[in-house]
Amino acid sequence: MRTLLSGVWPWYVAGPLIGLIVPLLLVVGGKVFGISSNLRHLCAALPLPDAAKPAFLRYNWRRTGAWNLVFALGIVVGGWLATATLGVPDVGSHLSEATRADLGALGLTSLSGYAPAELFSWHALGAPAGLVMVVLGGFLVGFGARWAGGCTSGHAISGLAALQLPSLVAVIGFFAGGLLITHLVYPVLLPALLGAGS
Amino acid sequence: MSEPAAVLDYECVDTEQVPAGVREEAHSAASTGQAMLAYFAAGVLLGVLFMRSEVASWFRIQEMFRFQSMHMYGVIGSAVVVAALSLLLIRRLQVRTLHGEPIELTPKMWGTGPVRGARYWLGGSMFGLGWALIGACPGPMFALIGSGLGVMAVGVLAAMAGTWTYGLVQRFLPH
Numbered sequence: 001m002r003t004l005l006s007g008v009w010p011w012y013v014a015g016p017l018i019g020l021i022v023p024l025l026l027v028v029g030g031k032v033f034g035i036s037s038n039l040r041h042l043c044a045a046l047p048l049p050d051a052a053k054p055a056f057l058r059y060n061w062r063r064t065g066a067w068n069l070v071f072a073l074g075i076v077v078g079g080w081l082a083t084a085t086l087g088v089p090d091v092g093s094h095l096s097e098a099t100r101a102d103l104g105a106l107g108l109t110s111l112s113g114y115a116p117a118e119l120f121s122w123h124a125l126g127a128p129a130g131l132v133m134v135v136l137g138g139f140l141v142g143f144g145a146r147w148a149g150g151c152t153s154g155h156a157i158s159g160l161a162a163l164q165l166p167s168l169v170a171v172i173g174f175f176a177g178g179l180l181i182t183h184l185v186y187p188v189l190l191p192a193l194l195g196a197g198s
Numbered sequence: 199m200s201e202p203a204a205v206l207d208y209e210c211v212d213t214e215q216v217p218a219g220v221r222e223e224a225h226s227a228a229s230t231g232q233a234m235l236a237y238f239a240a241g242v243l244l245g246v247l248f249m250r251s252e253v254a255s256w257f258r259i260q261e262m263f264r265f266q267s268m269h270m271y272g273v274i275g276s277a278v279v280v281a282a283l284s285l286l287l288i289r290r291l292q293v294r295t296l297h298g299e300p301i302e303l304t305p306k307m308w309g310t311g312p313v314r315g316a317r318y319w320l321g322g323s324m325f326g327l328g329w330a331l332i333g334a335c336p337g338p339m340f341a342l343i344g345s346g347l348g349v350m351a352v353g354v355l356a357a358m359a360g361t362w363t364y365g366l367v368q369r370f371l372p373h
Contacts, residue, residue, distance in 0.1 A: 005250070008250070008251065008252055008269075009247070009250040009251045010251075010272075011251065011268070011269050011270075011271075011272025011273040011276060012272060012276060013251075014247045014250070014251030014253070014273050015251075015272055015273040015274065015275065015276030015277045015280070016276050016277065016279075016280040017243070017247055018244065018247055018273065018277040018280075019276065019277035019278065019279065019280025019281040019284070020280060020281075020284065021240055021243070021244055021281075022280075022281035022284055022285070023281070023284035023285070023287075023288060024236075024240050025237070025240060026288060026295070026301050027288075027293065027295055027296060027301070028233050028236045028237065028240075028295065028296055029233045029236075029237075029295055029296070029297070030295045030299055030301055030302070031237070032303070033281075035335075035336045035337040035340070036335075036336045036357075038336065038340075039336060039354070039357050039358050039360075039361040040361050040365075042354075042358055043358050043361050043362050043365070053365075054362070054365035054366045054368075055365070056364070056365030056366075056368055057362065057365050066234075067233070067234065067237050068237075070234050070237045070238050070241070071237040071238065071240060071241040071244075072241060072340050073238065073241060074237065074238040074239065074240060074241020074242040074243075074244070074245060075241045075242070075244055075245040075248070075337055075340040075341050075344070076241075076245065076340050076341065076343055076344040077238075077241070077242050077245060077344055078241060078242040078243060078244060078245015078246040078247075078248070078249070078341060078344065079245040079246075079248065079249055079254070079340065079341030079342060079343065079344025079345040080245075080344035080345060080346075081242060081245070081246055081344075082245065082246040082248075082249035082250050082341075082345065083249060083344075083345040083346065086250065088345065089250075089252060091252050091255045091257045091258065092257060094252065095257055095258070095261055095266075095267070096261060096266040096267045098264070098266040099257070099260060099261040099264055099266045099267070102260075102264060102266075103257070103260060111257060113347075114249075114252075114254055114255040114256065114257075114342060114345065114347060115255065115256035115257070115333055115334075115342075115347065116256065116257075119256075120256065120333075120347065120349050120350075121349060122348065122349060124349075125349055125352060130349065130352075132331065133331050133332060133333075134332060134349055134350075134352050134353045134356065135352065135353075135356045136328075136331060136356075137327075137328045137329075137330075137331030137332030137333075137353065137356070138328065138332050138339075138352070138353035138354065138355070138356030138357040138359075138360065139328065139356045139357065139359055139360040139363075140324050140325065140327050140328025140331065140360060141325055141328035141329060141332060141335065141336065141339075141353075141356075141357045141360065142328075142356065142357030142358060142359065142360025142361040142362075142364070143321075143324060143328075143360035143361065143363055143364045144321050144322065144323070144324030144325030144326070144327070144328055144360070145321070145325050145336065145357075145360075145361070146321070146360075146361050146364040146365070147317055147320060147321025147324060147325075147364055147371060148317060148318050148320075148321030148322040148324075148325055149306065149317065149318070149321070150306075151325060151335050151336050151337075152274075152329075152335040152336075152337070153335070153336075153337055155306075155318075155322070156274055156278070157274070157277050157278055157281055158281070159306055160278045160282070161278050161281035161282040161284075161285055162282075162285055162303050162305075163282070164305060164306040165306075166306040166307070166308060166309075166315060166318050167306055167318075169315045169318035169319060169322065170318040170321070170322035170325075171322065172319075172322065173318060173319050173320070173321065173322020173323040173324075173325065173326055174322050174323075174325055174326040174329060175263075175326060176322070176323045176326055177322070177323040177324060177325060177326020177327040177328070177329065177330065178259075178262075178263045178326040178327070178329050178330040179263055179326075179330075180323075180326070180327065180330075181263075181326075181327055181330035181331055182260065182263035182264060182330050183263075183264075186330075
């Protein structure tokens with residue numbers, strides 16, 4: 001049982017369960033599944049005078065966002081629970097052969113854990129690698145999600161499930177950006193970052 | 199000045215416009231506490247699913263953007279199908295919330311600018327650039343912090359900075 005649980009949970013188990021979160025939130029309190037709003041709620045909740053915040057961040061975050069922040073806290077705890085009980089999976093060994101070969105060719109030597117340690121570690125954060133991947137990546141995620149009015153949960157899951165055309169446009173945008181980085185930027189960027197870090 | 203995002207972000211639409219009688223019941227401290235517990239539990243479940251299905255992994259995101267496995271497409275696709283069927287049922291059966299409020303989904307609006315869907319094309323693409331770099335969308339970022347990948351907390355702070363910056367320049371951007 002434990003071996004079964006500590007392997008990759010197949011998509012046909014994880015996907016439908018993730019999908020059920022949508023009706024669950026609606027039935028409990030009429031809430032719409034969308035996680036990136038929490039980034040806005042967190043900004044709005046910062047203990048700063050109103051004058052220091054743009055109008056976009058001056059609203060009653062407790063009323064509109066408390067439920068979602070509690071939900072996000074649950075996600076953090078879930079992330080802890082999943083790895084504390086079943087360990088960190090060897091994701092690299094579960095990947096397709098083609099992906100392993102591609103990433104190896106780009107200079108990634110270790111494919112263990114959830115993210116490559118050469119790029120995602122406190123050590124890398126002080127180097128160009130961490131600044132580009134974590135800081136720039138995070139910034140674009142936050143800016144883009146609010147501009148588009150949602151992220152993978154709000155658009156790709158909630159929006160597509162409700163047959164919202166704007167959400168389909170947003171999801172096409174998500175892929176346009178992701179494909180550009182993966183196929184045009186990474187072939188140049190990753191070898192440079194990994195070379196500079198070693 | 200108009201405040202486009204407040205109108206367009208349908209997550210932030212006021213859902214508390216319900217009849218007074220229902221409202222009193224819905225907002226009693228006990229039921230609010232129970233609902234919060236349910237949101238927390240749903241979050242825990244989602245966090246576990248993100249980690250055990252490995253969709254929170256930068257490697258899996260790369261595999262997806264390289265079209266080298268159907269795993270991510272299976273997860274997202276089956277989640278959408280199950281969510282869509284659930285919404286269909288909720289609509290057909292006119293399911294209400296546990297507090298008896300009607301369930302209403304506000305449609306996503308196209309926006310106010312001259313180019314239809316500009317905010318979705320542009321904002322979506324920008325999100326995609328970030329998604330491929332950090333290898334996680336906001337949900338998995340939260341889950342990864344819990345798993346002990348501390349640098350993801352910096353990723354969330356950077357994402358908050360991005361959100362804040364959007365708030366500052368929002369009125370200059372096409373929507």
